[in-house]
Amino acid sequence: MTTLLSLRDVWVEYGDKVVLERVDLDIEQGSFVSVVGPSGAGKSTFLRLVLGQEGPTRGQILLDGIPLTAECHPDRGVVFQRYSVFPHLTAVQNVAFGLECDQSLLLGKLFGRAKRDALARATEMLAAVGLEHNLDVYPAQMSGGMQQRLAIAQALIKHPRVLLLDEPFGALDPGIRNDMHTLVTRLWREHGLTIIMVTHDIKEAFKLGTRVLAFDKRRIDPHAPNRFGATAVYDVPVTKKTQAEAIAADLAGGAAA
Amino acid sequence: MRVVNIKPRPGARFLIGLVPIVVILIVYAILSAARLEANPNDRVLPTFSAMGQAVAQFATQTDPRTGQITAWSDTIASLYRLGIGVIIATFATLLIGIALGVVPLVRAALGPLVAIIAVIPPIAILPILFIAMGLGEASKIALIALGIAPFMIRDLAAHVAGLPVEQMIKAQTLGANSWQLTLRVALPQALPRLIDSLRLSMGPAWVFLISAEAIASDVGLGYRIFLVRRYLAMDIILPYVAWISLLAIATDALLLLISRKAFPWAHGGTL
Structure with a gap:
């Protein structure tokens, strides 16, 4: 590596x-x-x-x-917890945005054949994240999970x-979060x-x-809490075993739920 | 049931809304009849039929002095001034407002100037406009544009600057340069807001128009109202005021329609 x-x-x-x-x-x-x-x-x-x-x-x-x-x-592509997609563009336009910026410096918009090509590539990318049936939908009409799928497709089209x-999954409910874990693992x-992922969920961190x-x-200086900064205090490689354990634990948790 | 929980249905709401308007009209009719009974030559509260006759004369017969239908030429003159003034203000807002909102350097350079101009009462600079641009159309149009633009510019700049920073970062990671960011991210999201603030600014725009026409003009809705005031011609003034309100309502409805059709995403609509 x-x-x-x-x-x-x-x-x-x-x-x-x-x-x-x-x-x-x-x-x-x-x-x-x-x-x-x-x-x-x-x-x-x-x-x-x-x-x-x-x-x-x-x-x-x-x-x-x-x-x-x-x-x-x-x-370096990014997906934030919220506001990652453009509300004024449909799903396919959101994904094509990155291609249009590349190829049209003056207008940031493509026309004719170049536009059809960009939309075709965007459609392909949306299919890869499972949004092939929501091409012409505005983000406001999408669920939180769908918006995050869209944000991922939008970032991936630039091959970061x-x-x-x-x-990325902090605002999603547990069922959708599991689907997103599967999606991200497959895309990865x-x-x-x-991928570098910041998360609050330790189980998610070890699972993915x-x-x-x-x-x-x-x-920590109790009299000057800002005197010292944070750093990576633990750096844990996740071996197959612990990952397997995490998945097993997750399956058990899923079965129990 | 609590009063706050009683919600009228659409049909009922329309009827309830009609009630105060009808009450006012009835009260007017009663007061008018009472005054005219006391003095048949009273001009302050003319009957509806007297107003109808005056309107018919103003809206159909040509004025022998100008050779034009008075109400028609007044309306055209006023709408022309209002339209040009509003268009200038809108384009200035689009240009300056977006630049202020997107580019921190422009905000640092022009923000204080716009803030200062915004606190000047526009009517106070009307004499300056008359001196600088003469008593013709230019000074009236300039008053409208200068009167509403500062508010619209500040509103739009604040809206654009308030777009989520995540969007701007995301656009940059997708390869957008400053110009593409402005054109593809800031501008489209600024447009529905621009229409909103234009709808709010139409009221002040009419105020500035009528003020300018009242002071120096020879045609226009505001000019006519202030001219016939000398003869206590309420039978002309009241229909003119109603006509101005009607024009304002129609403009507002038109702007809302444009916003809904052009920016369905901003109104929760679909493509």
Whole structure:
């Protein structure tokens, strides 16, 4: 396995407040990294760093050995918990958006044959996430699960090097969440994706991930709670056995429910 | 049952809404009859038939001095001024409002200026407009445009700036540059809001139109009302006010229809 993403001694500080300190990580191509941790432990900051939404105060983030600039780029796709899709575009238009931006710099919109090609590719991608019967529906008419499927299809059409998921299933009910787990696992295998997923659900983290990172503060000064930042305190590779256990536990839980 | 839980059905709601209007008309008729009984030459509360006659004369007969039908030429002149003023304000809002909302640099540069202009009472600058642009159409159109644009610009800029940051980030991860982001994400979501704020601004736009016409004009709905006021011609003023209200209601309905047809997603509709 080759290293895709590296963080070298990364710090994030907002004024006096240290959010992340000394984060040193190598993330391998094809891995599925789950990030867990309590609220305020810098999980989302970590994701924003990799996404390029903000830059580190100190340290370096390398993608394929090249330092990242603090700006979003199509090589890192993202699915947020909410607001990931455009409400004014239908499902197929939402997915075709990424293709249209590529091919039409001036208008961001394709016409004629190029448009038909883009829509055909978007339709294919929607079929891959199980939305082939909802091509011309606006997001407002979709359920939460369908909107997240759409957001995933929208991100995947750009073939990102890394797919970032920010609590993607946090707002879904348990049954739908299970369907989404199956979908994400299948897409991860079929497309050879590298995924970093932030979640609150530890069971979900172990069920899906090949590696689980737990963010928390190593040191706490009770008189200055913001003096020290969080870092990856646990870095657990999920072997087949534990994954099998997680799936077994999940099946048992499902059977009990 | 609690009063707050009584919800009239659509048919009943229409009838209930009609009641106060009918009551006002009846009260007017009674008061009018009482005054005219005391003084047959009273002009303050004319009967409905007197108003009808005056309207018929204004709306069908040509004025020998101008050679035109008065009500018709007044309406055309006013709607022309209102239309051009509103169109200028709308395009200015689209341009400036979206730029303010999307680009932080533009917000830093122009935000304070727009905020200052927005607090100036537009009528206070009417003399400046008259001096600078003369007493013709330009100053009236400018008053309408300057009167409503600052509110609309601030409203649209706030709406665009308030679009979820997730959407902007997502668009960038899908390869959109600043221009594509503006054109494909901000603009389409700004348009229904622009129509909403235009609907709210139509009231002030009429106020500015009628003020400008009252002060310096020789044709127009506002001009006519203020002209016939000298003769206490309530039989003309009241129908003119009703006609202006009707035009305002029709404009509002038209804007709502355009928004529903053009942006079904903003009204919970389907493609």
